[in-house]
Amino acid sequence: MEIVIKPAALEQLKRVEFQEDEGLRIEAIFVGSCSLYAEHDLRIDKKGEEDELFIVEEIPVLISKESQKHLSDKIILDFNPTLGYKISSNEEVYRYNLQLKKFK
Known part of the structure; x- marks a missing residue:
């Protein structure tokens, strides 16, 4: 899996x-619904057994094996001050207006 962090998102994450x-x-x-649908989220969390760790531009990124099934091979993370974080691929926007949360 390839993860790209755009400069605006990288500035925030640093x-x-x-x-x-x-x-x-x-x-x-x-x-589960009538169609295939996945809910996307972004947060600071601890690494679990099922997580794969990617180091992207010195940022540790965690994606579980289960989540990888619902994402493209290339994920792009961007940030806009008015719209928050956006997770997308070359094919689609998964979600925008994401706020970075801390695990509980």
């Missing part, structure tokens, strides 16, 4: 102080 075993989680959770 301000985050990641603790040991923490990373930026990109999540895609399948939601």
